[in-house]
Amino acid sequence: MTAAPQRRAVAIRHVAFEDCGTLGTVLAGRGWELQTLQAGIDPLDAADTADLLIVLGGPISANDTDTYPFLRLQLALLERRLRQQRPTLGICLGAQLIARALGGRVAPMGAREIGFAPLSLTDAG
Numbered sequence: 738m739t740a741a742p743q744r745r746a747v748a749i750r751h752v753a754f755e756d757c758g759t760l761g762t763v764l765a766g767r768g769w770e771l772q773t774l775q776a777g778i779d780p781l782d783a784a785d786t787a788d789l790l791i792v793l794g795g796p797i798s799a800n801d802t803d804t805y806p807f808l809r810l811q812l813a814l815l816e817r818r819l820r821q822q823r824p825t826l827g828i829c830l831g832a833q834l835i836a837r838a839l840g841g842r843v844a845p846m847g848a849r850e851i852g853f854a855p856l857s858l859t860d861a862g
Contacts, residue, residue, distance in 0.1 A: 747787035751795025794829025
């Protein structure tokens with residue numbers, strides 16, 4: 738009997754001290770290989786072919802493409818993956834980038850969002 742092929746997740750991180758945290762533990766426990774790429778340093782080729790792409794957070798905005806040109810590469814990558822309906826997860830900055838890749842607008846809220854906060858569901862969901 739042949740073993741199922743190992744699934745591969747690629748995470749793009751924007752600050753050196755950040756990782757996938759408990760998500761990495763869950764993926765490893767389910768047999769996933771996890772590769773981490775440093776934004777602006779590592780080529781994104783591996784992210785194009787990953788079974789799952791995870792784009793992590795960072796202290797910048799998805800609108801900062803002039804200051805951080807590597808964000809344009811990530812936006813193009815996300816547009817391709819989303820058009821192909823490939824599994825993709827964005828956390829914090831990663832969610833902003835996904836919103837932009839889908840044609841959405843990203844704007845400041847007037848308060849910093851750092852860490853976890855309670856969620857409340859509305860009737861709209």
